[in-house]
Structure formats: C-alpha cells, structure tokens
Amino acid sequence: MWRRYLLWFAHEHVDFRHAEINSILSLFKIPIKFIEKPCLEKPYWIVELPSEDCAKKIASRSVLMKNCIELWSRAKSIDQLHINLRKSLQNTTSKWIFENVECAEHICPKELIDVCCSPNSSFKIEVETFCKHFSIQEKLDKIEEFTYLPLKGSVKLKNPDITLSYLEFYGVNPNNVPEQPYDLFFGKWISEGQRDLIRFHSLKKRKFIGNTSMDAQLAIVMANQAQIAPGHIVIDPFVGSGSLLIAAAHFGAYVWGSDIDYMMLHGRTRPTRVGQKVRSKEESIKNNLKQYGTESKYIDILVSDFSLPLWRDGVKFDAMITDPPYGVREPTEKIGIERNNYTLSEEHLTNHIPSKVEYGLPHIYSDLLNFAARHLEMNGRLVCWFPVIRADYQDEQLPSHPCLKLIANSEQILTKLTARRLLTYEKICDDVSSVTVDPSSGVPNFRDKYFAIGEETRRERKERRAEEIATYAAVKARLGNEVT
Amino acid sequence: MKLITHNMLTSKCLKGVVTGYPLAINATDIKVKEVDFNPEFISRVIPKLDWEVLWVAADSIGHSDGLPRSLENKYDENEEFLKKAHKVLLEVEVEEGHLTCPESGRQFPISKGIPNMLLNEAEVQ
Numbered sequence: 001m002w003r004r005y006l007l008w009f010a011h012e013h014v015d016f017r018h019a020e021i022n023s024i025l026s027l028f029k030i031p032i033k034f035i036e037k038p039c040l041e042k043p044y045w046i047v048e049l050p051s052e053d054c055a056k057k058i059a060s061r062s063v064l065m066k067n068c069i070e071l072w073s074r075a076k077s078i079d080q081l082h083i084n085l086r087k088s089l090q091n092t093t094s095k096w097i098f099e100n101v102e103c104a105e106h107i108c109p110k111e112l113i114d115v116c117c118s119p120n121s122s123f124k125i126e127v128e129t130f131c132k133h134f135s136i137q138e139k140l141d142k143i144e145e146f147t148y149l150p151l152k153g154s155v156k157l158k159n160p161d162i163t164l165s166y167l168e169f170y171g172v173n174p175n176n177v178p179e180q181p182y183d184l185f186f187g188k189w190i191s192e193g194q195r196d197l198i199r200f201h202s203l204k205k206r207k208f209i210g211n212t213s214m215d216a217q218l219a220i221v222m223a224n225q226a227q228i229a230p231g232h233i234v235i236d237p238f239v240g241s242g243s244l245l246i247a248a249a250h251f252g253a254y255v256w257g258s259d260i261d262y263m264m265l266h267g268r269t270r271p272t273r274v275g276q277k278v279r280s281k282e283e284s285i286k287n288n289l290k291q292y293g294t295e296s297k298y299i300d301i302l303v304s305d306f307s308l309p310l311w312r313d314g315v316k317f318d319a320m321i322t323d324p325p326y327g328v329r330e331p332t333e334k335i336g337i338e339r340n341n342y343t344l345s346e347e348h349l350t351n352h353i354p355s356k357v358e359y360g361l362p363h364i365y366s367d368l369l370n371f372a373a374r375h376l377e378m379n380g381r382l383v384c385w386f387p388v389i390r391a392d393y394q395d396e397q398l399p400s401h402p403c404l405k406l407i408a409n410s411e412q413i414l415t416k417l418t419a420r421r422l423l424t425y426e427k428i429c430d431d432v433s434s435v436t437v438d439p440s441s442g443v444p445n446f447r448d449k450y451f452a453i454g455e456e457t458r459r460e461r462k463e464r465r466a467e468e469i470a471t472y473a474a475v476k477a478r479l480g481n482e483v484t
Numbered sequence: 485m486k487l488i489t490h491n492m493l494t495s496k497c498l499k500g501v502v503t504g505y506p507l508a509i510n511a512t513d514i515k516v517k518e519v520d521f522n523p524e525f526i527s528r529v530i531p532k533l534d535w536e537v538l539w540v541a542a543d544s545i546g547h548s549d550g551l552p553r554s555l556e557n558k559y560d561e562n563e564e565f566l567k568k569a570h571k572v573l574l575e576v577e578v579e580e581g582h583l584t585c586p587e588s589g590r591q592f593p594i595s596k597g598i599p600n601m602l603l604n605e606a607e608v609q
Contacts, residue, residue: 296520
C-alpha cells in the first residue's frame with residue numbers, strides 16, 4: 001500500500017524546491033503522487049510514496065526539505081483534527097477516507113496508528129508551529145489534547161522509538177498572523193532532511209574560501225540537481241575555491257576542478273576574511289575536502305584556460321557543476337593580448353604572467369555547453385548559474401544546445417535589479433559531431449548592462465533625493481513665514 | 485597531479501598541435517599518499533582510461549611494479565589487480581616537475597601537485 005506523507009520544507013529558495021526534489025526522485029527512480037497540488041505559499045507538500053524507504057531516500061539528499069512525516073490526520077481546525085484522528089482509530093477499511101473534500105479532512109487507516117501502540121515502543125510528541133511562537137507550557141497543553149491516543153509505551157524524550165509530530169501552520173506572512181492556524185497535521189515522524197549540512201559545510205568555518213565561494217546550501221542543491229551519486233566523476237571548470245566540489249564529494253563523487261586563476265588555486269590571493277592579513281599555507285581545495293572528511297574523493301586541480309581544449313577526446317564526466325564568473329565580482333577573462341605579432345623573449349619566459357583579454361559571457365556559455373555536449377556521459381547533467389537583469393529576462397536568452405535539454409531553471413534574486421538562474425541541462429544526444437553553439441546567440445553581456453542600469457538608477461535616486469530635500473526646505477520655509 | 489589525470493590531459497591548446505597526447509612526465513618530486521580503496525570506482529574508471537598510456541606513464545616515473553602491461557579480461561574480479569591500479573591511479577602524486585607536449589616539446593610546469601596548463605599570450609595569438 002502506498003503511504004501518505006507530509007514533506008515539510010524550509011521556506012527559503014522556494015523556486016528551487018521542485019527542481020531539487022524532482023532531481024532526487026528521478027535519481028532514485030521514485031514515483032510520487034500529489035494528494036494536493038503544491039503551492040509556493042505553503043512550505044509543505046502532501047504526497048503518496050510507495051514505501052517508507054522512498055521517503056527516507058528523499059530525506060537523505062534534500063537540503064531544502066526539513067522533515068518528512070507519515071500523515072495520520074490533517075484538518076483546517078484544531079477540533080476537526082482531533083475528530084479526524086478519533087475517527088481514524090475506528091477506520092478499519094485499510095484505506096484513507098476523505099469525509100469532506102472541500103475542507104480536506106483526511107482520516108487515515110487504523111493500522112498506521114496501531115503499529116505505534118505497542119507497550120514496548122517508547123515515544124514522544126513534538127509540536128512545531130509555523131509563523132507563530134508558543135511557550136513550552138502552551139505546547140505541553142497542545143500535547144495533552146492527544147491523551148485519547150492508545151499509546152501504551154513509555155514517554156522518552158531522548159531517542160524514543162517513535163516520534164509523533166504535531167504541526168500547526170499559521171501562513172507565511174509574519175505581519176499578519178491569524179488567531180487560529182490555517183492548516184494542521186499530525187503523524188509519525190520519519191526522517192529529517194539535510195538541513196544540518198548547511199551548518200556543517202558553513203563558509204564561516206571553512207578553512208579556504210574565496211570572494212565568491214558558493215553558499216553551502218545552494219552548493220548542495222546544485223549537487224542534487226546534477227544527480228551526483230557515489231563513484232561519479234565530476235568536474236567544475238571554473239572551480240575557484242572549490243565550494244561546489246565539496247558538495248559533490250559529500251555525495252561520493254570523485255572531483256576535478258580547473259580555473260584560470262593560478263593564485264587562487266595556490267591559495268595565494270588576498271585573504272577573503274575580514275581582518276586576515278595573509279592566507280595560511282594550509283588554505284587549499286584539497287584541505288577543504290580534508291576538513292569535511294572527503295579527501296579521498298579529491299582527484300586534481302588544474303590551472304587552465306577554459307576557452308582552449310585540455311581534455312583528451314572521449315573523456316566523459318558524469319556531471320558538471322559550475323558557477324562561471326559573471327564579470328562583476330570575478331572577471332571574465334582568458335589568456336590573450338590585443339596587440340598583433342607579440343613575442344616574448346626567452347629570458348622573460350620563466351615566471352611570466354600572461355596578459356588576459358575579455359572572455360565575454362556569450363563565449364563562456366557557448367564554450368560551456370559545447371564542452372558539456374562533448375564531455376558528458378549520456379544523460380549526464382550540467383548544472384550552472386546564469387546571471388540576468390530581471391527586467392529584461394526572457395527564457396529565449398538562455399543558452400541552448402541541440403544535444404542538451406533544459407531540465408530546470410530556478411531564480412535566486414540577488415538585488416532589486418539582478419538575479420541569477422540555476423540552469424540544469426541533461427545530455428540527450430551523443431552525436432555532437434560538429435554542432436557548436438554560436439556565441440552571438442541571445443546571451444546578453446551581463447556586466448555592461450549591470451553597470452549601465454546601476455548608474456542610471458543611482459543618478460535617478462540622487463535626483464529624487466535632491467528634489468525631496470528641496471521640497472522639504474520650501475515647505476519648511478513657507479511654514480516658517482506663516483508663523484511669523 | 486595523479487596519473488588518472490595525466491591519462492586524460494592533452495596539449496591540444498597549442499597552435500599546430502593535433503593530438504598532444506600523451507604528455508611526457510618529468511618528475512622531480514613524487515609522493516605516495518594513502519587514499520581510501522574503492523574497488524567499484526576503480527573498475528568503473530578503467531574503461532575510461534588509455535591503459536597503455538597509464539602503464540608507460542607509471543613506468544616512466546618508476547611505479548609500474550606488478551602492473552600488467554595490458555588489461556586482462558575479468559580485471560574487475562581481481563582484487564589484487566584493482567589494488568595495484570588504485571595505487572597507480574590515485575595514490576602516486578607528481579608534486580613537482582613538468583609535462584612535455586609530444587609534438588612541440590612545450591613544457592607545462594607542475595608545482596605543489598598542480599599542473600599549470602596556461603599558455604602565454606604570444607602562443608594564443
């Protein structure tokens with residue numbers, strides 16, 4: 001029998017929720033049925049899954065999901081919840097009953113509750129409220145309401161055999177919290193998502209970070225969307241300080257990285273942390289993996305220019321995850337020189353630092369997609385960020401390639417005007433023979449627009465402020481005149 | 485740099501170089517570091533490699549002891565072999581030295597285990 005579950009999410013990165021969970025479902029080949037259409041305003045999904053094991057597998061990967069609960073009762077008011085649960089104790093049909101579809105009153109089969117009532121299983125009840133705070137006493141009062149449940153085991157607060165969860169949902173607007181909850185749930189706690197990884201991988205405690213190191217949570221979302229699995233080989237061609245490799249290695253992948261920035265890979269750039277004068281000798285991507293216990297997943301880091309070929313034909317990676325430079329905080333550069341017929345004398349060759357020229361975003365993305373088409377395994381995934389000006393954004397701007405299918409596209413808002421989109425492509429065709437993406441196609445140059453828009457609004461803002469001050473002064477002067 | 489990486493690298497970035505493979509290794513400092521043995525991974529990665537190139541590379545830096553020159557049929561069932569392959573692929577590290585392009589002779593330095601495959605601006609014109 002399929003079981004009914006409540007998947008409870010953290011209410012952040014909402015636009016990534018479907019993309020992450022869908023990737024995990026397809027990775028483990030788990031079918032899912034939605035009992036209620038998911039809604040972005042609600043941090044929960046009500047679904048049916050074939051087994052508890054499936055629910056646990058999802059929880060073992062998802063960083064956006066807080067926890068997963070086997071649903072016993074759901075109602076729109078506190079009284080109704082208890083009525084439903086009491087009715088459940090009589091429900092011997094082995095099926096879920098919908099008494100009233102409008103009010104979404106769900107009555108579970110009796111067996112679900114019965115298996116938890118053995119005198120040998122210790123238990124506890126947890127109360128969680130979303131968007132409203134309650135004192136411990138108030139929560140205890142809520143727990144006391146459940147005394148009619150035939151739980152025969154002893155209460156144990158630390159590591160009980162069974163944890164029962166009671167959730168009250170008061171909406172997502174903290175400025176308008178209702179007296180009574182909108183939605184209530186009760187059930188058996190199954191598993192926790194990977195929220196703890198956010199703290200474990202936190203940049204605050206990481207040895208080696210750069211100015212644009214990826215936030216731990218988003219790096220894990222990326223690894224999930226790339227469907228990284230143990231033993232995979234993964235590459236990040238714009239590796240920087242290697243944040244994405246940490247997430248990939250956490251899920252068991254063996255990792256390569258390359259970057260044009262020699263100083264970064266050797267941990268010799270100016271320190272990123274406030275107050276740090278010099279980088280310590282231990283700062284490196286390898287030591288980052290060591291810090292998280294995945295050192296054996298480190299393969300190699302290379303200094304190389306992504307605009308030029310590096311890998312042997314036929315080298316295939318299982319996944320690529322990368323965050324290319326956008327040209328704002330990190331420069332978009334490749335080796336080159338504007339002058340013609342430039343030569344270097346023999347004596348200058350050693351320790352020579354090559355000059356760089358602009359490597360525009362359209363070129364970077366066309367190279368990236370061509371590389372993915374050539375060097376990904378069939379059905380392998382490319383997960384990368386793409387910066388956009390929000391007002392101008394259109395789906396047609398996104399880079400595309402005939403061998404790659406866009407699977408997911410989620411927006412993270414960066415500023416009032418800009419955002420970046422996490423794009424997930426899957427390789428659907430192996431015949432790359434000569435298909436190359438034209439760099440002049442669609443992709444706009446983010447940097448030019450970023451600064452053009454920024455400056456305009458800055459000037460506008462200044463003018464507006466000046467006007468406001470002038471009006472204020474005029475009003476004040478007039479009032480002053482009237483008084484005298 | 486590990487030999488698994490060497491097996492996949494070329495110097496095709498250079499103008500006029502067609503295959504740029506395999507690169508010759510000239511090592512001045514080699515370390516052997518212990519890495520967790522994962523037989524599934526090794527069996528999975530071997531078909532992706534050019535075994536002959538791996539053997540020659542291992543031999544050139546003095547680490548081909550006991551490594552067969554060609555792959556036997558059921559190598560994935562031979563744990564002793566997989567352990568040897570594991571050592572050569574993941575544990576032997578070229579810390580200092582350089583890689584040489586087989587066609588042009590251009591050298592790419594390796595320092596602190598990180599190969600520098602960058603060209604200079606005169607070479608990309």
